[in-house]
Amino acid sequence: MRPFLVLLLLAALSGCATPEPSRLREVRAFANEAPKLAGFADLSQRFRDTYQREQPYLNAASVRTEVQLDDRRREAYPDFVALHQSVMLYMRVLGALADGGTYDAGDQIKGLASGIKAWPDTGLTDRHVNAYAGLTRALARVFTGHAQDQAVQTLLREGYTPLQESLDAMAVLLRTFDQHHDNEQAIVLGMLDVEIPFANTPRDRLLAAIAKAHRQEKVREYHLLGLRHTLALQHVEAIRKQHEALVLQPALHTPAPRPVVLSNAAIQGATP
Secondary structure (H helix, E strand, O other): OHHHHHHHHHHHHHHHOOOOOHHHHHHHHHHOOHHHHHHHHHHHHHHHOHHHHHHHHOOHHHHHHHHHHHHHHHHHHHHHHHHHHHHHHHHHHHHHHHOOOEOOOOHHHHOOOOOOOOEHHHOEOHHHHHHHHHHHHHHHOOOOOOOHHHHHHHHHHHHHHHHHHHHHHHHHHHHHHHHHHHHHHHHHHHHHHHHHHHHOOOOOHHHHHHHHHHHHHHHHHHHHHHHHHHHHHHHHHHHHHHHHHHHHOOOOOOOOOOOOEOOHHHHHHHOO
16 A cells, blocks of 8 residues: 555656756747857947048048948947847847746836837948847837736747847848948958058168058958958847747646746846
8 A cells, every 4th residue: 555655656756847848948048149140230330430530541532431330330339239239138028027026117118119110321221120129019019917828928938030030130131241241351451452562662671561461450450350251140040030930839738837027137137
């Protein structure tokens, strides 16, 4: 009789221990990819500061045009930052929910609520603006008190299309940044290629040597920056595909979901 009771007790205990759905682990793994989007922020800032780097190499005829472009870049830059922050917040909230909590976006949403606008010369269109607004609304509707799996499923469902479009916007902008990088390279190296031969005289030997060394440094700089643009674009595309696979796979049912309240402070430390 005693062995039978022991077996019965073990069976009851095993029935109470509900294994965590693999879907939640996959959501956390997806959220942990967020730091890979940091390259977009860095390259956005570099795009903003293009004129500052180009100025010493510009001729007088080009300065007025480049100043106007500089004004446009600086005006658009805050919207690029907001776009990046909205995607990062979505991934952070998802990671926190999958880690066992619920989340009220609260004050963090307020900073995104003003919206962004289209910048056609960069490739940022009304479609991307609408996606940003949709992602912000999805984050604002994350209800405190929902069970863990339910909250994750809701945010994945409502945020799917806006996030995909927002990642598309980031990819479009990265291609624009890369094109401007190529233009900057052509301006800088073109000026050096024109001027260095005029300094290649015995009297200007030191100047010519310094200019040639400077050109080599710029070639290396632009090569590395080209690789950074490529890598940043690859990261955006990989996260887009991971998100797509995560949302389109069949939802897994959690037999005994556990609602947990998570503070904003906990969110900040849950997922980068």
